[in-house]
Amino acid sequence: MHSDIFTYIDPSQPSTVAAGPLAAKSLAIQPNMSVRGWPTEAGSIALDRFVAVEDATVVKRLRTAGAKTMVSTRMSELGFGLAGDTAAQALAEGHADIALITDTMGEVRVAASTTGVFGFKPSYGTVSRFGLIGLVPSMECFGILAGKLEDIATVMVAISGSDDRDPSMPGFGPECELPDFSQVCEAKESIAVAGLVKEAVDGLGPSESEAFSAALSRLEKAGVKIQELSLPDFDLFRSVHNVIGSVEASSAGGKYDGVRYGHRSASAKNWNEMYLRSRGESFGLLVKTYMLQGAYFQFENYSAFEDACRIRARLVRKTEELFDKADLLVFPTRRPGFDAAAAGTINEVYDAFSLTLLANVTGMPALALPGLVFDGDVDPGLQLVGPRLSDARLLSVALCLAG
Amino acid sequence: MDYEAVIGLEIHVQLKCATKMFCDCHNRPGDEPNQNICPICLWLPGAIPKFGREALEKATLTCLALNCDIQHQSAFDQKVYYYPDLPKGFQLSQFHRPLAKTGWLDIIGKDGAQERLRIHKIHMEEDVAKLVHETEGRTPISLVDFNRAGTPLVEIVTEPDIRSPHDAMEFIRALRTQIQYAGGSECSMEQGTLRVDANVSLRPCGTDQLNTKVEIKNMNSIRNIGDAIAYEIDRQARCLKAGEEIVLHTRLWDPEKGVTAPMRAKFEGPCVPDPSVPQIVISDEWLNEMRSRLPEMPGRKVERFVDQYGLTREQAVLMSSERELSEYFEAVVNQEIPACTVAHWIATQLLPALKERSQTFIDTPISAERFAGLLAMLERDEVNANSAKEVLARLFETDQTPRAIVEESGFRQVSDTAELEVLVDQVLAANPSAAEGFRNGRKKVLGFLIGQAMSVSQGKANPKLIREILIGRLS
Numbered sequence: 054m055h056s057d058i059f060t061y062i063d064p065s066q067p068s069t070v071a072a073g074p075l076a077a078k079s080l081a082i083q084p085n086m087s088v089r090g091w092p093t094e095a096g097s098i099a100l101d102r103f104v105a106v107e108d109a110t111v112v113k114r115l116r117t118a119g120a121k122t123m124v125s126t127r128m129s130e131l132g133f134g135l136a137g138d139t140a141a142q143a144l145a146e147g148h149a150d151i152a153l154i155t156d157t158m159g160e161v162r163v164a165a166s167t168t169g170v171f172g173f174k175p176s177y178g179t180v181s182r183f184g185l186i187g188l189v190p191s192m193e194c195f196g197i198l199a200g201k202l203e204d205i206a207t208v209m210v211a212i213s214g215s216d217d218r219d220p221s222m223p224g225f226g227p228e229c230e231l232p233d234f235s236q237v238c239e240a241k242e243s244i245a246v247a248g249l250v251k252e253a254v255d256g257l258g259p260s261e262s263e264a265f266s267a268a269l270s271r272l273e274k275a276g277v278k279i280q281e282l283s284l285p286d287f288d289l290f291r292s293v294h295n296v297i298g299s300v301e302a303s304s305a306g307g308k309y310d311g312v313r314y315g316h317r318s319a320s321a322k323n324w325n326e327m328y329l330r331s332r333g334e335s336f337g338l339l340v341k342t343y344m345l346q347g348a349y350f351q352f353e354n355y356s357a358f359e360d361a362c363r364i365r366a367r368l369v370r371k372t373e374e375l376f377d378k379a380d381l382l383v384f385p386t387r388r389p390g391f392d393a394a395a396a397g398t399i400n401e402v403y404d405a406f407s408l409t410l411l412a413n414v415t416g417m418p419a420l421a422l423p424g425l426v427f428d429g430d431v432d433p434g435l436q437l438v439g440p441r442l443s444d445a446r447l448l449s450v451a452l453c454l455a456g
Numbered sequence: 457m458d459y460e461a462v463i464g465l466e467i468h469v470q471l472k473c474a475t476k477m478f479c480d481c482h483n484r485p486g487d488e489p490n491q492n493i494c495p496i497c498l499w500l501p502g503a504i505p506k507f508g509r510e511a512l513e514k515a516t517l518t519c520l521a522l523n524c525d526i527q528h529q530s531a532f533d534q535k536v537y538y539y540p541d542l543p544k545g546f547q548l549s550q551f552h553r554p555l556a557k558t559g560w561l562d563i564i565g566k567d568g569a570q571e572r573l574r575i576h577k578i579h580m581e582e583d584v585a586k587l588v589h590e591t592e593g594r595t596p597i598s599l600v601d602f603n604r605a606g607t608p609l610v611e612i613v614t615e616p617d618i619r620s621p622h623d624a625m626e627f628i629r630a631l632r633t634q635i636q637y638a639g640g641s642e643c644s645m646e647q648g649t650l651r652v653d654a655n656v657s658l659r660p661c662g663t664d665q666l667n668t669k670v671e672i673k674n675m676n677s678i679r680n681i682g683d684a685i686a687y688e689i690d691r692q693a694r695c696l697k698a699g700e701e702i703v704l705h706t707r708l709w710d711p712e713k714g715v716t717a718p719m720r721a722k723f724e725g726p727c728v729p730d731p732s733v734p735q736i737v738i739s740d741e742w743l744n745e746m747r748s749r750l751p752e753m754p755g756r757k758v759e760r761f762v763d764q765y766g767l768t769r770e771q772a773v774l775m776s777s778e779r780e781l782s783e784y785f786e787a788v789v790n791q792e793i794p795a796c797t798v799a800h801w802i803a804t805q806l807l808p809a810l811k812e813r814s815q816t817f818i819d820t821p822i823s824a825e826r827f828a829g830l831l832a833m834l835e836r837d838e839v840n841a842n843s844a845k846e847v848l849a850r851l852f853e854t855d856q857t858p859r860a861i862v863e864e865s866g867f868r869q870v871s872d873t874a875e876l877e878v879l880v881d882q883v884l885a886a887n888p889s890a891a892e893g894f895r896n897g898r899k900k901v902l903g904f905l906i907g908q909a910m911s912v913s914q915g916k917a918n919p920k921l922i923r924e925i926l927i928g929r930l931s
Binding site: 085087093095100103105106107109182183184185186190191217218219220221300301303304306307308310312313314324328351352355358362 | 495498499500501502503504505506507534536538540543544545546598600725726728729730731732733734
C-alpha cells in the first residue's frame with residue numbers, strides 16, 4: 054500500500070478467520086494510538102523510534118471486536134491540527150472503511166466535512182484515553198471517521214465504557230452514567246427542535262451562508278424546526294481553547310526530554326544543554342510555538358490562564374442552558390476559505406477550527422454529517438452537537454435524518 | 457540590639473504505602489535500581505496517572521494525627537520544572553488546594569512549659585527519581601533510578617511559630633511520634649522517610665515582623681536540625697551586626713564542618729491544575745472511618761498510664777514514646793506484673809539491650825510473654841536482680857523459657873536461711889576487720905560485706921536475706 058498515506062502496515066496475517074462485529078471492516082488508526090510493538094511516533098521527532106510497550110485500551114477493545122488488520126495513517130505533530138493527516142484520504146481512496154483519529158480541536162469533523170464522510174467526536178470521558186499520545190488532555194479524545202453511521206455506532210459499542218486505567222472518565226465519579234450504544238441503530242430517535250447559534254453563523258461569507266441555509270432547509274424538510282438561539286460569547290471558545298490548550302500542551306510535552314526515549318541531541322555537553330537541544334530539535338515550529346505560548350501563561354501570565362478556566366466553566370453552563378430550548382444544536386463545521394491542512398500558524402489553525410472548538414471545550418458529543426449540500430468549494434458542512442453523554446441519542450437522530 | 461529567631465519547618469514524610477502514589481508499582485525505593493517501574497511512573501507516552509486509595513488513607517491518618525482540618529475537596533497541581541530526575545517536566549503536588557490545613561502539636565519548651573506550635577498546611581505529592589553520578593572511562597555520566605519516582609509523600613508546612621533550636625527538635629520528635637502512632641509513616645531520618653528543611657530569619661526582640669528568610673537543607677538527624685538552626689541564627693546575627701543585608705537563598709548544612717554554606721539558587725516553577733488526576737472528594741462518613749482507625753494517641757496514653765498504673769509522669773512518657781513500646785508494656789503488665797517493675801525493667805534493661813542488638817519490639821525474640829515470665833520470677837524472689845539480667849541476655853540467644861534457663865544454669869536464688877547463715881559466717885570469718893568496723897559505727901561496710909556474700913554465692917544468694925542475717929550477726 055501507499056507509504057505516503059501510511060506510517061505502518063501490520064505485516065502479521067490473521068491466522069484464523071476473524072469473528073466479531075468489526076471482523077469484516079478494514080480499520081486505520083494513527084501513530085499516536087499505542088499498539089504494542091508498533092512504531093508510535095505521533096508525527097513528532099520527539100518520539101523518534103519510540104515503540105509502544107502496550108496496547109491502548111481502545112486498540113485492545115477493537116481487537117476484541119474482531120478488528121485484526123490495522124494500519125496507521127500519517128498525522129499532524131502530536132495530533133494538533135490536520136497538517137499532513139492522511140486518514141480521510143485513506144478512507145476516500147478505499148484503503149479503510151473506518152479511521153480513528155484524535156479530535157483535539159475538531160480534526161475528525163473538519164476532515165469528515167472536507168472528504169464527505171461522517172465524523173464523530175464522542176463526549177469527553179466516554180472512551181478511554183489510556184494509550185492515547187496527545188497534547189491537550191482535557192480537550193482531546195479518539196474520534197471516528199466512517200462512510201456509514203452504522204460503522205461509527207459499531208465502533209462505539211466496541212470501544213466505549215469505563216476503564217480503570219483512565220480514572221478521568223465519568224464512570225469513576227458519582228455524577229453520571231456513560232452512554233449505552235447498543236441500541237443506536239434500532240432506537241429511531243427523532244428531534245423536534247434544532248438550535249442554531251446565531252453568533253456561530255454570523256461570520257460566514259455569503260456563499261457559505263447560502264450553502265449552510267440549504268443544509269438547514271433539508272433538515273426542516275425532515276421535520277426539524279430550526280430555532281435561532283444566542284450565545285453572545287461564542288468567540289471566547291477560541292480564546293479559551295487557545296489559552297488552556299497551550300498551557301496543557303506545554304505540560305504534556307514536558308515528558309519529551311530525551312532522557313528515557315525519543316530524540317536526544319548528540320552534541321550536548323551537559324544535561325541542561327541536552328534538554329535544550331533535544332527539545333529544540335524535536336518539535337516542529339507550530340507545536341513549539343504553541344508550547345512556548347503555554348509556558349508564557351504558566352510562567353508570566355498565570356492570571357490569564359485562571360481567567361480562561363473561569364470563562365470555560367461559564368461557557369459550559371451557557372451552552373448547557375441552550376438545551377432547554379432545543380434538542381440538539383446545529384453548526385456549520387468549517388470555513389472553506391481556511392484550509393486546515395495548510396494552516397501553519399496558531400492563528401491559522403484556530404481560524405480553520407473556529408466552528409468545532411465548542412465541543413472540545415465543553416466535552417460535548419458532536420457529529421459532522423456529509424451529503425446535505427456537498428459542494429466542495431463552499432460547503433461549510435453541518436454538525437450536530439448534543440448535551441454531554443447524550444452520544445447514543447445523537448447518533449440515533451443522525452441515522453434517522455441521514456436515512 | 458537583641459534578636460529573636462523566627463523558624464518555620466517544611467517536612468517531607470514518605471508514607472507507609474505498599475504501592476506508589478499513581479501506579480501499582482512496589483513502593484520500595486531501596487531495591488535494585490529500576491526494579492519497581494512501569495509505564496506510568498516512567499511517564500511513557502499514553503500513560504495516565506491513577507491516584508491510589510492507600511496513599512490518601514495514609515496521608516489522611518497523618519493529617520489527623522497532627523490535628524489538622526481535612527479539606528473535603530482537594531486537587532493535584534503540576535509543579536513545572538525540568539530536571540532529569542523528574543520524568544515528565546512537572547511534579548504532581550497539591551499547591552492550590554491541599555489535603556489539610558491548620559493543625560498543631562504541643563511540645564515542652566526549654567523552660568518546662570507546654571507550648572502549642574501551629575501547622576499551616578499539609579499536602580500530598582509524589583517523590584522524584586534518584587540521580588546517581590558516575591564516570592564511564594573519563595566521561596562523567598548520570599544514571600537515573602526511577603524506583604523512587606512516584607513514591608507517596610506528604611509535605612507538612614508549619615507556621616513560623618518556632619523560636620529556638622530546642623523547640624524545633626522537640627517539634628520534630630513530637631511529630632514523629634504522632635505520625636508513627638497513626639501508622640502514616642516510619643518517619644526515619646536515617647532512612648530518608650522523614651526529611652526536614654528549616655526557614656530561619658531574625659527580628660528585633662519584641663517586634664512581630666517577618667524578615668527575609670534563609671532556607672537550610674540537608675539535615676540528617678534531629679540533632680543536625682538543632683545544630684544547623686543554631687548555627688544559622690548565629691550566622692545571621694553576625695551578619696546583621698556587621699550591617700549586612702540578609703538575602704533570600706538556600707544553604708546546605710555540612711555536618712562534618714558544622715556550618716551552613718550557600719547552594720545554587722533553586723528554580724521555583726509555576727503550579728498549574730493537573731487535568732488528568734480527578735479532584736479528591738472526601739465524605740464525612742469516610743473521614744469518620746479514618747478517625748476510628750487512629751489508635752489512642754500518646755498524649756492521652758500518658759495520662760492513662762499515670763492514672764491506671766501509677767507510673768511517674770516520666771515513666772509514662774517513656775512508655776508511650778512509641779506505639780510498639782506502649783503496646784509491649786501493656787502486654788507485660790497484663791501478665792500480672794506490677795506496672796512500675798515493668799516500666800523500670802523496660803527502661804533500664806530491655807531498651808538498652810534492644811538498642812545494642814539493633815532490634816525493635818516487633819522483631820525481638822524477647823516476646824512480651826517471655827519478658828513477663830522473667831519478671832514474674834523476679835517478683836516471686838525465685839531469681840535476684842543480678843541473675844535476672846543474665847537470664848535476659850540468655851533470652852536473646854536461645855528460645856528457652858526464662859524458667860528453663862534459670863533451672864538449667866543454676867540461677868535460682870538461694871533463699872534457704874540455713875544455707876545463707878553458713879555463707880554469712882564464712883564471709884565474716886574471712887573479713888574480721890570489716891566486721892569490726894561495722895560494730896564501730898562504719899555502717900557503709902555493710903554493702904561491702906553483702907557484696908562479698910553475693911560473690912561467694914556466685915550471685916545466687918537472696919541479697920535481702922543476706923542483709924538481714926548480717927545485721928543480726930553484727931548487732
